[in-house]
Amino acid sequence: MIAKSKFLAILEALRKGKSLYAACCFNHVTTRDFYQLIHKNVELKDDYLLALSDYADQCTDDIRELASALQTGDIDTSSAKLLIETKKYLAQKACPTPYINPDDITDTAETKEIVVKFV
Secondary structure (H helix, E strand, C coil): CCCHHHHHHHHHHHHCCCCHHHHHHHCCCCHHHHHHHHHHCHHHHHHHHHHHHHHHHHHHHHHHHHHHHHHHCCCCHHHHHHHHHHHHHHHHHHCCCCCCCHHHCCCCCCCCCCCCCCC
């Protein structure tokens, strides 16, 4: 069983960009135990997915800063491109699809169909 404090420490490390493996090793927890815990508890799984989503958002902020640095000439084009592509890769690996909490979605009878036509 993983202590709540260790679980929270792992999530914080994930938010800072550590891999799950590195975060678990630092907290003396196996990834197997971690996956078993979140498999048994949906709320903890949601917390895990939210931590990964937070890291992806952080990568997006970093990309914006790199683009700004490129515009001001503080970084050369090839370096900016490499760093931006790396951040994009890390964001997509951490969170391939944006995390949406199912509890935040409300069903409404006003759902409308949107049709887009390309001319």
